[in-house]
Amino acid sequence: MPLALTLARPPPSPASSKLSLAGLNRLELGAALRALDIPERDIRMRVAQLWHWIYFRGARDFHAMLNISKPLRSRLSEAFTLALPELVAEQVSSDGTRKWLLRFRPVDAHDKGAEIECVYIPESDRGTLCVSSQVGCTLNCSFCHTGTQRLARNLTAPEIIAQLLVARQRLGDFPGLDKPVAGLVPSGEGVRAVSNIVFMGMGEPLYNLDNVMAAVETMADGDGLSLSKRRITVSTSGVAPQIERLGAECGPMLAISLHAVRDDLRNKLVPLNKKYPIGELLAACRDYPGVSNARRITFEYVMLKGVNDTPAEARQLVRLLKGIPAKINLIPFNPWPGAPYECSDWETMERFSEIVFNAGYASPVRTPRGRDILAACGQLKSETERLRAGAKMATERSCLLK
Ligand code: SAH
Numbered sequence: 001m002p003l004a005l006t007l008a009r010p011p012p013s014p015a016s017s018k019l020s021l022a023g024l025n026r027l028e029l030g031a032a033l034r035a036l037d038i039p040e041r042d043i044r045m046r047v048a049q050l051w052h053w054i055y056f057r058g059a060r061d062f063h064a065m066l067n068i069s070k071p072l073r074s075r076l077s078e079a080f081t082l083a084l085p086e087l088v089a090e091q092v093s094s095d096g097t098r099k100w101l102l103r104f105r106p107v108d109a110h111d112k113g114a115e116i117e118c119v120y121i122p123e124s125d126r127g128t129l130c131v132s133s134q135v136g137c138t139l140n141c142s143f144c145h146t147g148t149q150r151l152a153r154n155l156t157a158p159e160i161i162a163q164l165l166v167a168r169q170r171l172g173d174f175p176g177l178d179k180p181v182a183g184l185v186p187s188g189e190g191v192r193a194v195s196n197i198v199f200m201g202m203g204e205p206l207y208n209l210d211n212v213m214a215a216v217e218t219m220a221d222g223d224g225l226s227l228s229k230r231r232i233t234v235s236t237s238g239v240a241p242q243i244e245r246l247g248a249e250c251g252p253m254l255a256i257s258l259h260a261v262r263d264d265l266r267n268k269l270v271p272l273n274k275k276y277p278i279g280e281l282l283a284a285c286r287d288y289p290g291v292s293n294a295r296r297i298t299f300e301y302v303m304l305k306g307v308n309d310t311p312a313e314a315r316q317l318v319r320l321l322k323g324i325p326a327k328i329n330l331i332p333f334n335p336w337p338g339a340p341y342e343c344s345d346w347e348t349m350e351r352f353s354e355i356v357f358n359a360g361y362a363s364p365v366r367t368p369r370g371r372d373i374l375a376a377c378g379q380l381k382s383e384t385e386r387l388r389a390g391a392k393m394a395t396e397r398s399c400l401l402k
Pocket residue numbers: 143144145199200201202203204205235236237256257300302331332333334335336376377
C-alpha cells in the first residue's frame with residue numbers, strides 16, 4: 001500500500017526569503033562570505049568549514065557549526081539560511097521506492113514556486129536517486145508523461161544539488177542522523193543510502209548543461225557529498241552536439257534514450273531525432289571522451305507493445321551498437337493515464353532480451369519499481385495537481401451550496 005505523507009501549504013512569499021547557502025559551490029560560498037565582510041585571509045578556511053558542515057554533515061542550522069565562532073554563526077544566520085526546497089508530497093511504495101514532490105522558492109512575484117519530483121530506488125547493494133534537471137520538458141517524447149507538461153524553466157545547480165540533500169536528510173544518510181524506520185535501504189560496509197545518481201527525472205539535462213555539470217562537480221566533491229562520477233549517470237534523449245562537452249568538461253557516465261532503431265519510428269517517439277538522427281547520435285557516442293569497456297554507455301530502450309518490440313528490431317539494435325562499448329537497458333513502459341501506448345507482453349520482452357543477451361549484452365528487463373506510486377517521471381506532479389484541482393472543485397461546490 002503506498003503511503004502519501006504530506007500535501008503542501010501555500011507557496012512562501014519571495015520577499016521573506018534570504019539566500020540559502022545549501023547547494024552553492026566554493027566560489028559562491030566565498031562571495032556570500034565576502035558580502036559579510038569576512039577578511040580575505042579567512043575566506044578559504046571559512047568556505048572549507050561551511051562545505052564540510054553543509055555537504056559532509058548535512059547541517060540544517062548555522063548554530064550546529066561548532067568550529068565557527070558564535071558571533072559569526074549569528075551573523076551567518078541573520079544573513080542566510082540553509083533552507084532546502086519544501087517537501088510537498090512523499091510517497092513510499094511497497095517495494096521501498098520513494099517519490100518526493102519538491103517545491104522551490106519562488107524566484108519573483110509571478111513565480112508560484114516551481115515543483116519537480118525525484119525518485120529514490122533502493123536495492124540490496126545500492127540506492128539510486130533519480131533527479132530532475134528542468135521543470136517539465138520541451139521535448140514532447142510521445143511515451144513520456146513529463147513531455148505533456150509545459151516547461152517552466154531550467155533548474156539552477158543549487159536546486160539540482162538540493163534534491164540530493166533532501167534525499168540524504170529523509171533517508172538519514174548524513175552522519176549523526178537516524179535511518180528512516182520504514183522502507184528498504186541498502187546495507188553493507190560503507191554503502192550509503194544514496195550511492196548513485198541518475199539524471200532521469202524531469203527534463204533534458206543537455207538543454208541545461210552548465211547547471212547539470214556544475215551540480216555533478218559538487219556531488220562528486222570528495223570533501224563533501226563524495227559520489228564518484230562513475231556513479232553519476234546523465235541521460236539524454238539525444239542532444240548530439242552537447243555530448244562531447246559533457247564528456248570533456250565533466251565526465252559522468254552517459255545514457256542515451258534510444259527507444260527505436262529506425263529514424264522514421266524514432267522521429268515519432270523522440271521528436272528531437274528529426275534534428276539529430278540516429279547516425280549522428282551514435283557518432284557522438286563513439287567519440288564520447290573517456291568511453292571504454294570499463295566505462296560503457298547505457299542505451300535505454302522502452303518496450304512499447306507492437307511499436308518497437310520485434311525480434312528484427314532487437315537484431316538491428318545489436319547491429320547499430322557494434323563497436324560502441326555499450327550496456328542495454330530494456331525498460332518496461334510505465335503507463336500513465338491517457339498514454340497512447342501499452343507495455344510489451346512479458347514473452348515479447350523476454351524474446352527481445354534473449355537476442356540482445358546472445359549478442360553479448362547483459363540485458364535484464366528492468367523490474368518496474370514503484371508502480372503503485374506512479375513512479376514514471378512527471379506522474380507525481382500531475383497526480384498532486386489533480387488532487388489539488390479536486391480539492392478546489394470540492395471547495396467551490398461547497399461554496400455554491402451555501
Ligand atoms: N530527458 C532525458 C532524461 C529524463 S527521461 C532522456 O530522455 O533521456 C529518463 C528516461 O525515462 C528516458 O530513457 C525516458 O525515455 C524514460 N521514460 C520516460 N517516460 C517513460 C515511461 N512512461 N515508461 C518508461 N520509461 C520512460
